[in-house]
Amino acid sequence: QSALTQPASVSGSPGQSITISCTGTSSDVGSYNLVSWYQQHPGKAPKLMIYEVSKRPSGVSNRFSGSKSGNTASLTISGLQAEDEADYYCCSYAGSSTPYVFGTGTKVTVL
């Protein structure tokens, strides 16, 4: 199972919106509405930001939203803030024997 493809980096100015793409295949992203997104600050553990494509856990800002079309999922961060600067990873279910396939990761920089 290959890693999902994400852009290496995305940047934006405070207040802007950015979108991170996550491209998989018909065996993972395209087959299940089970895409999740994780935020990781340097030296810290990942944190769940989005699950089941577009749902937000309690406590996660509504500036974070997710969507999916075909084999590509997306995470949008609106009203970009300095604290959003971090690495972001998508993850998809890919069947019972491979429950998690992660993306390659995207570094978000707030200019």
Place this chain on the structure above:
Amino acid sequence: EVQLVESGGGLVKPGGSLRLSCAASGFTFSSYSMNWVRQAPGKGLEWVSSISSSSSYIYYADSVKGRFTISRDNAKNSLYLQMNSLRAEDTAVYYCARGSLELQSWGQGTLVTVSS
């Protein structure tokens, strides 16, 4: 508050073994699937292994199959990862994480370094 605390990491020689532990608190451990995810230095996240709540279902990434064994003790609220025949490429921070479809909560990780 959900807490996951990993321990057992350290420096080990290639071919050696190590056993990681993850102590869980703040939730009903026996009701949740648990997982190990690792991150090599400067690299991305890689799923390693998953175990269902009653240990009925266990899965491994191809990269560790046959060398690593996941287990849990619900009476002790603990998750384990027995790592044998370790290789340099197993060097990583190992996280335990709760969840079956998404990884809801993560520990702080424990560093495993495989080097001679």
